[in-house]
Amino acid sequence: MRIESSDQFVAFQAEAKTREESRARKVLVCCGTGCLATGAKEVAEAFAHEIEERGLDVEVGLGLKSTGCHGFCERGPLVVFLPEGLLYTKVKAKRVPEIIEKTIIGQEIIPGLLYKNPVDNERIPAYEEIPFYKNQVRVAMRNIGRIDPTDLMDAVAHDAYAGLAKALFEMTPDEVLDEVETSGQRGRGGAGFNTARKWRSCKSAPGDRRFVLCNGDEGDPGAFKDRSIMEGDPHSVLEGMIIGAYALGANEGYIYVRDEYPLAVVNLQVAIVEARKAGLLGENIMGSGFDFDIEISRGGGAFVCGESSALMRSLAGKTGEPRAKYVHSTAKGLFDLPTVLNNVETWAGIGAIIHHGGAWFAAMGTKKSKGTKAFSLVGKVKNTGLIELPMGTTLRHIIYDIGGGVLKDRPFKAVQTGGPSGGCIPEDLLDLPVDYEKLTEAGSMMGSGGMIVMDDRTCMVDVARYFIGFLTEESCGKCTPCREGLKQMLGLYDRLIEGRGTDGDIEKIEALAAGMQLGSLCELGKSAPNPVLSTLKYFRAEYEAHIKDHACPAGVCRELTAFEIMDDCDGCHVCFKACPTDAIEGVIKEMHVIHHDLCISCGACLDVCPTDSIRTFPKIELVAKEVV
Amino acid sequence: MPTLTVNGRKVTVGDDVYILEACRAVGVEVPTLCNFNGLEPWGGCRLCVVDMSLAKWDDDWFKLVTACNHPVEEGMTVLTASERVLATRRVVLDLLLARCPETPLIQQLARDLGIEETSYELNPEPTDCILCGLCTRVCDHIGVSAIASTDRGWGREIAPPFNEPPPDCIGCLACAEICPTDHIKFSTSNVARTIWGKDFEMLRDPMTGEAVITKAQAEHFARRSGVPKTYFETSDKSKRLEVAKTFEKLQVIK
16 A cells, blocks of 8 residues: 555554554564574564464464564563563573463463573563663664564554654654754764754755765674664664655665674665555655655675765765765765765654654753663673663663673673773763763763673773774774874784883873874774773773783783682682693692693683682793792 | 965965965975875875864864865964974874885985884885875876775775786876885886786887887777877877978978
């Protein structure tokens, strides 16, 4: 069916809602990339098979949905039962008949499949009672996990395209712009530029042809919010882009997705085809007379192509390299024409902003950072996954209340935010409310919303070296400070972690960092020193220990660290089995010994020791002992 | 016609002009390696950084920008030798000197800023290529695009496709001639020319017998311009002779 008027859309929406309500009970199987990797496809197929076999769709009105990412990837595959709101974690396909028997037919909960709260070991049946979900407020991710992303009708039943209908039939393009301005929304790609201001700047640029682009080239290590949105609710992205195009008077749009996101590409493609068929995309959208179409462009996997000018060059078929943006892309962007490029999460929020009103969005968040923000919470934290929270939530709340605290209850050391160009924030800033300004003040940034939690077994010099290493690989090499500077910076860090550091190295690092910040062409090079400067700011003593004492206080840097088994070893033999170089000697129930000549300081023994009987000490003491 | 101030001196320039040109107009030299008149500015080498303040900004607020590609604006103030401009330029040259320790041009530019030796780790494989991109850009400009930058970051280098003799190269030597460090090598004689590992046949002037142009270049130019190929294979000397002959004829008529 093709929707050709406002009334037809309302009728379609009513039909979709009726269909949704006709299913008294529902099974939602998470089929995001994380859960698919742990067997969600088989689980969904097993449910489908059982439902058909037993005729449950008719008998108990049971509906099955393969949804997008629920966010709690670590516990996948996840299955949610409605209307009970029950959540089963780590579901295996072979247990599906039992689940059908007991939970669907017998109305009985299987305790072993419930989520166990790591804080008090209590099992929680209800989805909404789990701290990980309870504390979230979802705007951009409003429908993810609730809808089948490949089913347009399901999305519409959950208010997809309601914002678009309102924009097209009740608002002028300028009113749409005003509404977005009222919302105060800022770009979710990291820089935090005001969305409405960007749109206005593009709209005022001369020319008849302009473009609306979506940046889905999410490349930060550990970040996956954009992927989950594109996979789990592609219609929210399309709707946002269509509304944006209507406000700007654009007729052409592109979504630039990295090719490493195959499911996102497929789901977006399906959504585009379905939306076109329904008259929600393409010519004469909903009979309003407005034309706009979207094409997908797949990126080749260069991190720098997430940078706006490099993305536009890549989209135009050229080498993905940034250019100076002294003339903004809103005036001279794709094919040198006026262009608006927004992040996936930014576009996903637009439909909701128009549907509920800008004031509704602006009521959430802080004074300068409105609304909610998606974060990928990873690292040494108990509950890893994807979350969305109002701006201004404290880091402590995110890590301890939602994340459940540090893994194995080890001491917290730092949280790295904003991807490879972000910074590390120490424990005494844990009460920092997360918004664009506060993170920047702390020497980090919002970036892609990645949050990597680190415990005391993390060496901050090593962490900075890791990010510098990543950026060295990903620098495009166009400008001198970034290309040559990162390589030299990496060399300086290698000296430190290998114990070859000398007095003056820290000052040299600082001078190079300043030169790169000021001299580099694009934000990749300008912000590359962030992990360096933030670790130097908060953990300078650790750098000095590497140079002056030739010691790694965290016991991580291999060249500087030796391992030793202490007296309280009960001879469990676990370390013996874990050691990759057979450097550990000992018989069961007797104290074990590490042979330093064979030990490669990998730390495998320390990680597995159940009695914490292995300690690290500076390797230099070992040399001193031998000399004596 | 905007008027701006460069190091305290007022200058009025054309509308579509970049800061670098305005600096040159008042005789202020700003070092650059990747800029070339006639090619679009690129902003890659980062040597031409200057401090810039717009009229609408606070008086003490300056931004570091590259002079080669930042458009001029009415009331703009430019400082080409502020402390941080020189500091940033020093970092850039120090890094380039570590990459190209044996390249005379880089040594000279570094010395101008007081750097005798690099403070960074020396490139184990010294090169003369500073990756300024002039060669690939001029090749694009001629409409050939036979060479390009390959790989990225530290691994970036200028090369023909697959490091094989480039099929599209016309042997015009534009890349070698524009190269500021003479990194691109070639050999040329009266009969043959070799560049990028590709051999070219030379066309000789029918009158003087001197080699003028490669056959591939004459064909490319003829195709692009619509001018007959014979025009390109005639040496300048022959062209002057032709003109001289017409003068002779004119005198005869008189």
